[in-house]
Amino acid sequence: MLTSLYVEGRSWFHRLPVRAKLVALLLLSLSLFATQSLYLLAPAFLLSGWLYFSLGLTLRQALARVGFVFFTILVLAAVNLFLLPLPEVAALVLRLMALVFFAAAVTATTTISAFMDEITILLKPLERIGLLNAADVSLAIGLVLRFVPDIFARYEAIREAHRARGLPIRPLTIIGPLIILTLKDADTIAAAIDARGFRRQ
Amino acid sequence: MNTRDLVLIALFAAIVVVLGLIPPITLGFIPVPITAQSMGVMLAGCIIGAKRGALAFLLFVLLVAIGLPVLSGGRGGLAVLAGPSGGFILGWAVAAYVTGIIAERFIHEGQSESRQFGGFFLASVVGGIVVLYGIGVPWLSAVTGTPLLAAATGSLAFIPGDLLKAAIATLAARAVYAGYPLLPVRA
Numbered sequence: 454m455l456t457s458l459y460v461e462g463r464s465w466f467h468r469l470p471v472r473a474k475l476v477a478l479l480l481l482s483l484s485l486f487a488t489q490s491l492y493l494l495a496p497a498f499l500l501s502g503w504l505y506f507s508l509g510l511t512l513r514q515a516l517a518r519v520g521f522v523f524f525t526i527l528v529l530a531a532v533n534l535f536l537l538p539l540p541e542v543a544a545l546v547l548r549l550m551a552l553v554f555f556a557a558a559v560t561a562t563t564t565i566s567a568f569m570d571e572i573t574i575l576l577k578p579l580e581r582i583g584l585l586n587a588a589d590v591s592l593a594i595g596l597v598l599r600f601v602p603d604i605f606a607r608y609e610a611i612r613e614a615h616r617a618r619g620l621p622i623r624p625l626t627i628i629g630p631l632i633i634l635t636l637k638d639a640d641t642i643a644a645a646i647d648a649r650g651f652r653r654q
Numbered sequence: 655m656n657t658r659d660l661v662l663i664a665l666f667a668a669i670v671v672v673l674g675l676i677p678p679i680t681l682g683f684i685p686v687p688i689t690a691q692s693m694g695v696m697l698a699g700c701i702i703g704a705k706r707g708a709l710a711f712l713l714f715v716l717l718v719a720i721g722l723p724v725l726s727g728g729r730g731g732l733a734v735l736a737g738p739s740g741g742f743i744l745g746w747a748v749a750a751y752v753t754g755i756i757a758e759r760f761i762h763e764g765q766s767e768s769r770q771f772g773g774f775f776l777a778s779v780v781g782g783i784v785v786l787y788g789i790g791v792p793w794l795s796a797v798t799g800t801p802l803l804a805a806a807t808g809s810l811a812f813i814p815g816d817l818l819k820a821a822i823a824t825l826a827a828r829a830v831y832a833g834y835p836l837l838p839v840r841a
Contacts (some may be wrong), residue, residue: 455671458731478732482771521729529738529798532808536801545799560731561719568720569691571770572813589660593713596664596673598722604665604672624676624690625822629829631672632701636664643658644664652657 455601458518462509467562474559481555484546485548491540494547500556508561518561522553569594576607591649596642604635662836666710667717670694673703674726686780691726693819693826695786696747696778699753700827708751715743746788753781758838761831774827778820782829783813 478553485497505513526549533542569591576587611630615622646652694714698707714724715735724729725743735743760773787809795805807812831837 455722455724458723458747478712478736501662518729518731519733521727522663522733522739525738528796529794529800532804533798533800536804537799541799549736549738549798551706553733556736557734560733563721565720565722572716572720585655589655590716591771593660593664593667594717596661597668597713597717600665601671604668604792605675609677622826624693627676628673628690628693628822628826629833632669632697632826632830635669636662636701636830637659639658639665643656643661646661650757652660 454652455598458560460508460510461563462562464508464562466504466508466558469562470562471567475571478504478552478555482552485551489541489544491544491547494544494551495572498547498551498554501551501558505554505558505561508558510561519553519557526553555561557590583639586652589652592646600635604631607631659706663706663710663713664733666698666702666706670698670710670714671717671724672824674724689726692816693782693823695749696753696782696823697827698750699755699781700757700774700777700823700831702754702836702838703758704751704754705838707754708747715746718743720731736772738794738798740789740797741763741766742790745789745793748827749786751779751781752785756780757827761837762839763835767828770828770831771824774824774831775781775820778823778827779817782823783816783818 479495481501485494488494505519506512508515510518526546530542530546533545537545572590573587576585576590579585580587608627608631611627612622615626620626661774673694676690678689695711698710701707702710705806717724719732719735721731725734734740740838745765754777756777757774760776761770765773787806791805791809792802794800795802796806
């Protein structure tokens with residue numbers, strides 16, 4: 454149900470370590486926001502677009518992933534045309550689209566487990582000062598992935614129950630029971646986790 | 655944080671993912687489709703409280719960032735965070751926190767039903783609309799260069815839908831509170 458946005462591939466960008474990609478994304482966004490020059494922004498847009506489309510996604514998949522964000526950017530650009538001079542609007546659109554392409558490229562070439570390793574390292578300082586437990590974060594992510602299909606099945610069951618009784622299907626009448634039924638499981642799951650000693654508390 | 659809190663946070667994040675899978679409903683009189691997911695912020699604060707609600711959304715945003723398509727319509731990944739509405743997504747945790755603070759302050763056992771409805775509605779509107787737009791709109795304006803006033807005026811189009819969501823969240827939160835109260839008591 455929740456298939457990652459990672460795309461299998463062997464490109465040089467796939468082989469780059471996650472940290473390098475994330476630092477590159479950060480540096481790129483800082484430098485693109487520092488410039489107004491179309492001579493810098495247009496090549497940045499073309500390069501990151503080329504990078505993104507060279508990762509092995511089909512054109513349709515590639516566009517589907519960034520389409521919604523681009524739609525928002527273009528709508529805002531259309532508004533900006535009435536308020537700002539044209540070169541400025543062009544700079545804004547190119548900058549944002551370049552960033553979105555690059556960010557989408559990072560997402561498409563990094564596996565969830567690679568991200569998780571990096572997050573665990575980033576959380577180390579917080580763990581040292583006793584603010585949180587890095588292992589808890591991976592446990593929580595695992596719990597979400599494990600329970601989404603179950604909760605969705607429960608949603609379907611509630612919907613079927615509505616249908617069987619001829620009730621209209623409204624979010625209001627579904628969300629309440631869905632949340633209560635789901636959160637009632639919390640105690641059982643927490644007891645199971647503690648019984649297995651996963652958190653060593 | 656005990657294990658039960660951790661599980662509640664994870665389960666709520668999972669509920670928010672599921673709300674994104676529910677097909678959106680379009681109402682005749684407002685142009686914006688109502689996705690159940692964007693009610694999640696109000697629901698999280700009102701149902702599991704400030705701290706756990708905010709953590710549930712931090713967890714959810716983390717899932718977005720590592721490339722899981724958990725946003726409604728199967729969106730996700732760093733591209734969404736880099737786009738114009740990134741501020742709204744990053745603002746969710748803060749919005750859930752404020753919603754929770756207000757809900758914890760104003761809702762007690764033994765109050766009249768209408769006061770509880772009022773409290774949940776106030777929490778949903780202040781946290782889920784005022785705070786969320788207070789973060790999302792300036793962010794959008796800074797990123798896209800759209801003047802702040804224009805960005806704010808444009809967002810007004812979404813307010814009727816959001817008020818409707820606050821009303822639905824209020825009714826749902828009160829139903830959960832009556833059936834299975836989880837909201838922490840604030841001294």
